[in-house]
Amino acid sequence: MAEHVRVKSMMPPGHVRTPCYLRGKSGTIERRLGEFANPERAAYRLEKEMQPLVRVRFTMVEIWGKNAENPDDTLDAEIYAHWLEKVD
Amino acid sequence: MPHDHHDDDFHHSGMSPSGHPYREDDDRPLTYWQTMEIAMRELLVEKGVLTPEEIARQIDEMDSREPANGAAVVARAWTDPDFKARLLKDASDASREMGFDIGPLRLIAIENTADTHNIIVCTLCSCYPRNLLGLPPDWYKSRAYRSRVVKEPRKVLAEFGVTLPENTTVRVHDSTADMRYIVLPRRPDGTDGWSADKLAELVTRDSMIGVGLAKSPV
Numbered sequence A: 001m002a003e004h005v006r007v008k009s010m011m012p013p014g015h016v017r018t019p020c021y022l023r024g025k026s027g028t029i030e031r032r033l034g035e036f037a038n039p040e041r042a043a044y045r046l047e048k049e050m051q052p053l054v055r056v057r058f059t060m061v062e063i064w065g066k067n068a069e070n071p072d073d074t075l076d077a078e079i080y081a082h083w084l085e086k087v088d
Numbered sequence B: 001m002p003h004d005h006h007d008d009d010f011h012h013s014g015m016s017p018s019g020h021p022y023r024e025d026d027d028r029p030l031t032y033w034q035t036m037e038i039a040m041r042e043l044l045v046e047k048g049v050l051t052p053e054e055i056a057r058q059i060d061e062m063d064s065r066e067p068a069n070g071a072a073v074v075a076r077a078w079t080d081p082d083f084k085a086r087l088l089k090d091a092s093d094a095s096r097e098m099g100f101d102i103g104p105l106r107l108i109a110i111e112n113t114a115d116t117h118n119i120i121v122c123t124l125c126s127c128y129p130r131n132l133l134g135l136p137p138d139w140y141k142s143r144a145y146r147s148r149v150v151k152e153p154r155k156v157l158a159e160f161g162v163t164l165p166e167n168t169t170v171r172v173h174d175s176t177a178d179m180r181y182i183v184l185p186r187r188p189d190g191t192d193g194w195s196a197d198k199l200a201e202l203v204t205r206d207s208m209i210g211v212g213l214a215k216s217p218v
Helices: A060-067 B032-046 B052-064 B067-079 B081-089 B091-097 B143-148 B153-159 B196-200 B205-209
Strands: A004-007 A026-037 A050-059 A074-080 A084-086 B107-111 B116-121 B169-174 B180-184
Touching: A004 A050, A026 A074, A050 A060, A060 A074, B032 B052, B067 B081, B067 B091, B067 B180, B067 B196, B067 B205, B081 B091, B081 B107, B081 B180, B091 B107, B107 B116, B116 B153, B116 B180, B143 B153, B153 B169, B180 B205
Parallel strands: A074 B169, B107 B180, B116 B169
Antiparallel strands: A004 A026, A004 A084, A026 A050, A050 A074
C-alpha cells in the first residue's frame, strides 16, 4: 500500500533543500533513506538535528497539471520529513 | 615556426590576417568568489589546517575520476547478476567493492528497462556523482538543463538524440538532498558473450546521466 504524502507549501527564508516547484504537490513514498542531518540547520551551524529523508515520487500531471508533457511520467525527489504531511 | 609570425602590422586593428577578430585575453579582474576561494585556501594553509601538497593531491584525485569508472560498474552489472542486485540495493558499497575510492558518496543506481527510462538532474544546484564519474559536463550545471528537464524531459532527450516510444515511462530524478544517482543503461543488443571490459567501451557518460543510451556495437 503506497503511502501518500504532500510537500508543505511553506516558504521559509534561507537555505532550503526542497524545490519550489514541488511545494504543495502530493506523491507517494518511493523509498526511505534513513536519517540525515537537516541541511537547513547545518547550513547555519545550528545544532545537529537528524531528520528522516524519503524519496517521494510525483506524477508529471500532479506537478504541471495540463501543461505536463506526458501526464504519466514521474519525478522522484528526496524530501526531508519536516517538509511532508500525510495525505489520507 | 608556428608562433613566429609577424603581426605588428595588424595587431592593433582587432582583426587577424584572415579577417577574424582576436579573442580577448582572459585577464579580467578576479570575481568575488575567486577572491574568496584564494583567501580561504591561503588561510587554511597559513593556519596549518592543510598543506599546499594536500590540496594539490586532492585536485589530482578529483581529476583522476572519470566516466570510465562508472562504465566499469555498469558493465559489471550487465555481466554479473549478483553484482547488479547489490548495485541496485546499495550503489556506494557496490562501487567500493570494485575498488573505486568514492569517499562518503551515497549513490543510488536506477535501472533503465524495456518500459522505463531514467534521467538525472539537480534543480537546486549541480549535485552529481563526482566521486565516481568525475566532473559534470557544463550543460548539466546550466539553468536551461536544470529548469527544462523536470518539465519537458522528452523534449530535452530528443535534443540529445534520444526519442522514446510514447509508452515508455520517463522517470526524472531530482537530486535535491544527500543522495547522488547513476543510471544503469540497458545493455545493447548484439553483445552476447562480450567481456565486461569490452562492454564498458559502450557505456558513455551521457548514458549514465540518462540523456543518452549505451552505444550499439558497430
